[in-house]
Each structure stands twice: as structure tokens, then as C-alpha cells.
Amino acid sequence: MLRIGALPPLQVSPATLVTVLLVAVLMFPSLQGPGLSAGRSALVALGLGLFLILSVLVHELAHALVARAFGARVDHIALTLWGGHTQYRAERMPAIGSVLVSLAGPASNGLLAAATGALGAIAAQGTVLSVAASFATWLNVVLALFNLLPGLPMDGGRALESLLGAVLRRPVLGTRITAWIGRAIAVGVVVLPLSRIVRLGGAGGFSLLTLLWALLIAGLLWQGASRALEETRVQERVAALDAAALARPVRLLAPHTPL
Structure with a gap:
């Protein structure tokens, strides 16, 4: 550090x-x-x-x-x-x-x-x-x-996530929407250079390097968006838990009672 x-x-x-x-x-x-x-x-x-x-x-x-x-x-x-x-x-x-x-x-x-x-x-x-x-x-x-760009994990996605969470009063839904937008952006990051290669009828060394870099960036974006989606699933499971349903009665035992 x-x-x-x-x-x-x-x-x-x-x-x-x-x-x-x-x-x-x-x-x-x-x-x-x-x-x-x-x-x-x-x-x-x-x-x-x-x-x-x-x-x-x-x-x-x-x-x-x-x-x-x-x-x-x-x-x-x-x-x-x-x-x-x-x-x-x-x-x-x-x-x-x-x-x-x-x-x-x-x-x-x-x-x-x-x-x-x-x-x-x-x-x-x-x-x-x-x-x-x-x-x-x-x-x-x-x-x-x-x-x-308005998708997670980009900054624009974080901003949109906060706004949607406040407007919809459901932060989890805001996260889910921006995470799916992030996944769409990840696909677009690959499609753009790939379509250029197809349009030009082939790929030189520079185009292949650009495509490889795009694939790496897209993988990172997809991973970040997927992680956000997984976090929403965990949050929903936790929110669905009912403490009263999980509670069990307590039996009080004398100090010398064998267990």
C-alpha cells in the first residue's frame, strides 16, 4: 500500500x-x-x-x-x-x-x-x-x-441503480434491472468489433488483438453484472426469512441435569 x-x-x-x-x-x-x-x-x-x-x-x-x-x-x-x-x-x-x-x-x-x-x-x-x-x-x-453506460458494474449503472432503488422503493429491483443492462452491454462490447471484422471480410493482427481485448472486457462486465444478480438473490432469501418461524422454545434445565 x-x-x-x-x-x-x-x-x-x-x-x-x-x-x-x-x-x-x-x-x-x-x-x-x-x-x-x-x-x-x-x-x-x-x-x-x-x-x-x-x-x-x-x-x-x-x-x-x-x-x-x-x-x-x-x-x-x-x-x-x-x-x-x-x-x-x-x-x-x-x-x-x-x-x-x-x-x-x-x-x-x-x-x-x-x-x-x-x-x-x-x-x-x-x-x-x-x-x-x-x-x-x-x-x-x-x-x-x-x-x-447505464449498466452494472459501470459508474452509470451504479447511479441508475441508486435512482431506481429510490424511485421504485425496491433497491433489489433497481439492482436487477441495471445488472441485466450490464449483461447486454457486455454482449455489445464483443458484437461491435466482431461485426467490424465480418464487414471487412477478415481480421488482421490489430483487429484480432482488439477483439481479444473486447472479449476480456466483456467477460469482466458479465462477471460483475452476474455477481450483482447473485447478491439480489441472496438479499431476497434473507428478506424472506421469518425469525418467528425459525424460533424454537427454550427448555430450562436444572444446573446438575445430565444432558
């Missing part, structure tokens, strides 16, 4: 290096072109991979700080192969608090996109700085929009 001042403890998995390299590999072909040599393109691609991890950290810090503002205890922030998550506990948080905590992450990526977009606008066109700023803006826009 890393500790930086008053910020929540930070847990960084070595697998984040894999994320950096994978992002660099995916970005490298798009960076090759006039004005950038292969070496510079590789360096910019690696820099963008590192910037993505930094963007994820800012995203999770936004979650943590807003959660603290609503009285939650933030245990730690974790950066992993799949991005990151913020572990926090709140005994009672109003629906609006849960919504704001969920939306804080994508909002922070929107601000980063605005900052890098402004930097790219003032940089000389065609320079390394302008190219890097353009791609950094694109990464944060994608990160924000993807997390805003």
Missing part, C-alpha cells in the same frame, strides 16, 4: 504494466504517420499508456473524495489490470450521495479531456505535443463515456 499525505491508501498491481503495454500496442499503429518516426511513435504510445493509468487514478480519487464528503470511510484505491476501483464503506448514504459518488469518476475524466483538449488547441499542429494531447483527450472521452 502506498500512502500519499491525506489521500486514501493506494494499492498498485504489477499487472498495470500489462495495461500500459497493451494500450501502447493498440495506439502505436494510429500514431504512425507524417511528422512522427517509429521511435517517437512508440514513446508517445507508452506515454499514453501511462497517462491512461494516471487518468484512472484521478477517476478513482474523485470517487473517494466525494464518498468522504458524504461521510463514507474510504479503505483504499486499487489500480489493476482492468483499471481500478475504490473500496469504501458507508453505513447510510442518501440516493443522491450514491449518484454523485458514481458520477464523480466520469466527471473527472471529462475535466481531464477538457484540459488536454485545450493543451492540444494551443500547441503547434503536427508536433509531438499536439498529437499526444489529441490522443489523451480521446482516451479520457472514451473512459468517461464508457463508465457512464
